[in-house]
Amino acid sequence: MISSSHLSFDPATLPTQDSYKLMTGLIVPRPVALVSTVDPAGVRNLAPYSFFAGVGSNPPTVLFCPSLTRPPETPTPDHPDDRKDTLRNVEETGEFVINIVSETIANAANLSAATVPPSVDEFALAGLTPIPSEVVRAPRVAESPAQLECKLMQIVFTGQGTGAGVVVLGQIVRFHIRPDLVENFRVDPERLDAVGRMAGNTWSTTRDRFELIRPK
Numbered sequence: 001m002i003s004s005s006h007l008s009f010d011p012a013t014l015p016t017q018d019s020y021k022l023m024t025g026l027i028v029p030r031p032v033a034l035v036s037t038v039d040p041a042g043v044r045n046l047a048p049y050s051f052f053a054g055v056g057s058n059p060p061t062v063l064f065c066p067s068l069t070r071p072p073e074t075p076t077p078d079h080p081d082d083r084k085d086t087l088r089n090v091e092e093t094g095e096f097v098i099n100i101v102s103e104t105i106a107n108a109a110n111l112s113a114a115t116v117p118p119s120v121d122e123f124a125l126a127g128l129t130p131i132p133s134e135v136v137r138a139p140r141v142a143e144s145p146a147q148l149e150c151k152l153m154q155i156v157f158t159g160q161g162t163g164a165g166v167v168v169l170g171q172i173v174r175f176h177i178r179p180d181l182v183e184n185f186r187v188d189p190e191r192l193d194a195v196g197r198m199a200g201n202t203w204s205t206t207r208d209r210f211e212l213i214r215p216k
């Protein structure tokens, strides 16, 4: 038997914040979905989400996770509950766009994470350009190398209270990719230059890569 010198933690005994630190430090690098939505009145919203993954390709399905926040002590029309603006917009409109984040727009994506009232246009805040989508009402980010228009499939709540997970599952209804990035549906990772998020304020590039031949 191999004895382990690993440190072990039972999450049931940990503050939520420590589980969060372990998860964001261990599950790395995470791709960043810059999610654009609109509210029912058409006000734009933009925010980065790194709990983001592809789920399946038939139909093409993605997920991202806007976790619950601390409920406001005094609810206002702007902040009525513990949902982030993105989640509220997705629940109310059933649509969103995932904009892929390259290094060129990493700083802008980060700026859009500021906690501001829903009435603030985070495209303007981040200095990014909204362009119309083909199928959904939420706009795309023009500067993003690729955008995925999505229709909401399902929302799964994995807990209650601050930090609880909310899994938003969406079906991709349109892919948009800068023409120089793709040939015969294969994406050039060098040109895409996607970034990832590590723990805290640390991000990573995708420039240091290696190949492994997959066994038959």
Ligand SMILES: Cc1cc2nc3c(=O)[nH]c(=O)nc-3n(C[C@H](O)[C@H](O)[C@H](O)COP(=O)(O)O)c2cc1C
Pocket (backbone or CB within 6 Å): 032, 045, 046, 047, 048, 049, 050, 051, 052, 065, 066, 067, 068, 084, 085, 086, 087, 109, 110, 112, 113, 114, 115, 116, 197
């Ligand atoms: C790179 C990056 C990744 C983030 N990933 C997540 C995430 O996966 N889930 C989450 O709830 N918040 C995440 N955040 C924080 C949200 O972006 C932030 O709470 C934002 O204000 C939410 O905006 P909204 O209320 O307009 O949706 C992330 C922030 C940054 C900078």
